[in-house]
Amino acid sequence: MGRQRAALGATLGFALVGCSAPADAVPMPDETQSAALAAQLALASDQQSVCYGWRLDGDQRSSAGSNLGPGIDVQQDPGRCPRWVQLTVSVSYATTGDGSADIAVTSTAGLPGGSNALAGLSRFGVDEAAFVADPVWALVKGASSLPLLAVETGTVDPALAPPDPAPTDAPAAMPDAGGDLWRDRAGYLVGAAILLAVAAAFNGLGRWRRRRDARAG
Template sequence: MTAKGAAAKAKNKRGTTVLVWVIVSLAIGVPCVIGIINGGESTDVPTPTTEQRTATVPLLAAATAGQGICYGWVLHDYSTEISVGSNLGEQVPVRDDPRCPRWIEVSAVVRYTSSSSESRDSASIGVDGSTDIEPADLYPIASGLSRFGLNEDAFVDEPGWAITRAATVLPLLAAEAGLADPVPTGTATPTGTAAPLPDAGNDLLRDRWGWLVAAAVLLLVAALFIAVGVRQRNRQLRGGGPAKRAGAGAAGRTREKA
């Protein structure tokens, strides 16, 4: 091999080495950066929006006027109360209020964890009532929430929507349990137009977008490794062909001289 050929081969080898190290750095660095970003994500549980709260209160007030039972909701982020409301208004609980001797309240505790945690997001849901309401009567109300799609996943995906939606179905479930008559039609019509509650969403991308990006990067890195390998193999084949032919020609000339 000539000095020029050796220099070109060495240059190609150095270029390939640099490319491999760049790919390895991306494969290691990108997931680390994504992990740092995800590690700083907020795990605060969102509260009901103003629209959701203002739409819920008049509906509960109408049910209370027709059934004689106060209805409310309480939402917790772990052990911290972050939202409360009732037929009496926003930020007004029904529990221990002298205006509500008979009441039913839906409560939920939602727990968000970071993407790096092995624990999953979770929610626990309960229904409480005044002392004159038996626990046996509250159980079918709590279990009946799932019929309206208000299960643990709904509370994890959209806590604000789920807690206010659950409060609005309490009067129907209370009537089914025999605690009150169905809400009469046309009683206590709310002032203004109540905005519809939004559909519940999900947090698939919120929890897992970092890992999806990391998987895409790793697939790209694998494709680059394959491309580098094919390129090196082609160069070796192109470089080996002429040398083999030159060697075969020299051997033939040696045999002819002999």
């Protein structure tokens, strides 16, 4: 059964490649996937001042890492990570094809952990069934959801995008477009003005002729 989901690339901005392992072995993230996950967590950690990490165990193999990098446990550096949240999962497959997963979210005080955090992950589709069906997908989705769970506790701010740089020069003033009357009816108004001018000219010519004839008489 294929355990990689192509939809992860659209969700997190990077693609998961297939894991080469025996059919009954628990798949683990490869180096590319681990590095991408660490970078994803680093973006949130830099803006929230909270460290996020993961650990996946199965078949005497494991994958661990954090926003500090692949292979670096979130609890190894208290100086840089005084506040942290970690997703820990152990997956096993039985010879009958069935499987099970033990999931835990641990953290420092005030951050998501325990049953509330597991319920939050379940809302994102990350539960025991997901880890059994696709451990790598569930691990990446679950670890990437930790910053969202932290925001829900109200103890950290959402990760914000960097603001757009302010313009260095004031934009040039737009030329006066004039009134709507001139824009919409300019042709008619110009034509009317010409007709009025012609009429005035004929009127003036007629008055001049009448005065001339009066003098001649």
